[in-house]
Amino acid sequence: MAATTASLRAAIEFIRTGAREASLPEERIGELDLLIEEIFMNVCCHAYPDGKQGVAAFTYSVPAPGELRVEVADQGAEFNPLAAPPPDLNLSLESRPIGGLGISLVKALSPSIAYRRDRDWNRLTFGVSAAS
Amino acid sequence: MVTIERRLVSDQVVLLVSGRMDAENAPQFEEQCRACIAEGVTGVVVDLGALTYVSSMGLRSFVSVAKTLQDKGGALRICRLTGLVKQVFEITGLARAFPVYDSVEAALLGG
Numbered sequence A: 001m002a003a004t005t006a007s008l009r010a011a012i013e014f015i016r017t018g019a020r021e022a023s024l025p026e027e028r029i030g031e032l033d034l035l036i037e038e039i040f041m042n043v044c045c046h047a048y049p050d051g052k053q054g055v056a057a058f059t060y061s062v063p064a065p066g067e068l069r070v071e072v073a074d075q076g077a078e079f080n081p082l083a084a085p086p087p088d089l090n091l092s093l094e095s096r097p098i099g100g101l102g103i104s105l106v107k108a109l110s111p112s113i114a115y116r117r118d119r120d121w122n123r124l125t126f127g128v129s130a131a132s
Numbered sequence B: 001m002v003t004i005e006r007r008l009v010s011d012q013v014v015l016l017v018s019g020r021m022d023a024e025n026a027p028q029f030e031e032q033c034r035a036c037i038a039e040g041v042t043g044v045v046v047d048l049g050a051l052t053y054v055s056s057m058g059l060r061s062f063v064s065v066a067k068t069l070q071d072k073g074g075a076l077r078i079c080r081l082t083g084l085v086k087q088v089f090e091i092t093g094l095a096r097a098f099p100v101y102d103s104v105e106a107a108l109l110g111g
Helices: A005-021 A026-047 A102-109 B026-038 B056-071 B083-091 B104-109
Strands: A056-064 A067-074 A114-118 A121-129 B002-009 B012-021 B043-054 B075-079
Touching: A005 A026, A005 A056, A005 A067, A026 A056, A026 A067, A026 A102, A026 A121, A026 B043, A026 B056, A026 B083, A102 B083, B002 B026, B012 B026, B012 B056, B012 B104, B026 B056, B043 B056, B043 B083, B043 B104, B056 B075, B075 B104
Parallel strands: B012 B043, B043 B075
Antiparallel strands: A056 A067, A067 A121, A114 A121, B002 B012
């Protein structure tokens, strides 16, 4: 789908289909929504600079009951968001930058998240488990 | 969808924020706060007891507004963090960075 904020709701609804198939409990759905939003918004904001229209591709699988695996892919320039230096989460409000917290949330909510570059695609893969 | 109800308590504004704050609607919260600031309000209490979801775009709004209020000698006080929203504030360290209270009354007194 188009990598724009207008597609966020559709992206979340698509992955919620997978969550239902995996029988994820309600308490995991909010975390899943957050993972999707953070990764997708990162693509929207950074993958396609200079006003270029781009896409984000979502796929999911249910390897076992209670397990959901999701991949978010984009065709932006090669970039691993997981490799960026983490922000200092101990800073006071005065010293903090305004943004930069999305990837910290993603890593905390899905520690197994992984990145790979596959030809022209950046691919982020993560899992959510009913037992998390 | 996020809804924001505003009430005035003495010279402080209490904003009851309900629903979900995400990339689409986080600007709504920031606009409400900036409207208060434009009216001369420097003390804002945000009741998040009915907020079920917040993303980093929402957090940006909180931090941005807090900085503006601090520059004016005021503060943004957060109260009634719960569930996933509390988890998000804790993961990002904002539960320590913000003045956080268990109730609106306590937050108003903290001002």
